[in-house]
Amino acid sequence: MSCGFACPAGAEDARLLDVRRGSPMLMHKRMSFSRDGVPLEWSVDRYVADTISLVVDNSLNANALRWK
Numbered sequence: 001m002s003c004g005f006a007c008p009a010g011a012e013d014a015r016l017l018d019v020r021r022g023s024p025m026l027m028h029k030r031m032s033f034s035r036d037g038v039p040l041e042w043s044v045d046r047y048v049a050d051t052i053s054l055v056v057d058n059s060l061n062a063n064a065l066r067w068k
Contacts, residue, residue: 004028006049017048024049 007027014021026047032040 007046009046009048013046017046019048026052 007025009019009021009023009025011021028045031042034040
């Protein structure tokens with residue numbers, strides 16, 4: 001499960017990323033699950049809007065990762 005959306009930089013993000021408070025950012029929230037539905041990981045990432053370009057390819061049938 002994954003979702004991304006635009007958000008303004010809060011005080012802590014602005015300080016840590018050296019941007020103005022309120023600067024546009026991309027926030028990406030991600031959760032990964034095993035085939036049995038067991039949560040494996042979660043992440044909330046923030047990116048400064050004018051410094052990143054993202055390309056995501058994902059397929060249920062072609063996953064390069066193998067969990068053992």
